[in-house]
Amino acid sequence: MSTKYDQSYTVKPHVLLVAEPEGLAINLVEQFLANFCRVKIVSGKKSEWEELAKHLKENNNIDFSNEEHLQEHFDYAVFLSASIAKLNENKNTNYNDMEMTRLKPYFSVLHKDNPKTFAIFPFLNPGKIIEENNFIINN
Numbered sequence: 001m002s003t004k005y006d007q008s009y010t011v012k013p014h015v016l017l018v019a020e021p022e023g024l025a026i027n028l029v030e031q032f033l034a035n036f037c038r039v040k041i042v043s044g045k046k047s048e049w050e051e052l053a054k055h056l057k058e059n060n061n062i063d064f065s066n067e068e069h070l071q072e073h074f075d076y077a078v079f080l081s082a083s084i085a086k087l088n089e090n091k092n093t094n095y096n097d098m099e100m101t102r103l104k105p106y107f108s109v110l111h112k113d114n115p116k117t118f119a120i121f122p123f124l125n126p127g128k129i130i131e132e133n134n135f136i137i138n139n
Contacts, residue, residue: 012061013037014073016115018106019080021048024120028078029053033061040065040072042106068105074115079103081121 015037019025025041032039038061043049046064056062082102099121110117 013075015039015076015078016070016072016074016106016109017041017078017080018103019043019078020082021045021052025080026052028080029056029062033059037061037076039063040070040074042066042068042070070106070109074109074113077106077110077113077115077117079106079117079119081119 013036015032017025017028017032017039019028019041020043029039029041033056040063041049041053042065044066046066049064050057053062081099103119109115
């Protein structure tokens with residue numbers, strides 16, 4: 001899979017996607033590429049991303065990285081909650097703390113470039129979470 005962008009297309013919008021390799025994330029990547037964007041995917045699971053996106057290996061407008069300090073300019077920044085990929089793994093996880101820890105390194109990109117920013121989090125029913133936590137605590 002290519003790790004360099006085709007530099008002849010510098011007018012294409014540049015999208016930063018911080019996401020775990022899962023279905024919604026790959027769908028977003030496909031939509032960005034279909035709309036002629038360059039996409040930089042940042043994840044600690046680069047090899048899993050490359051496997052999930054192997055059907056896009058010929059596309060020069062996609063790049064994978066596991067680095068947190070990005071020097072590039074981004075027009076859009078999309079943060080897809082890791083909890084979407086991990087909702088059933090650990091019901092005791094404090095998702096707010098997990099997400100803040102995960103996203104904090106990218107705040108410098110937001111301040112530097114002022115990209116249009118989207119954060120996608122799952123819908124969580126607070127009543128259900130409290131119910132489950134009480135059940136766990138009581139048992």
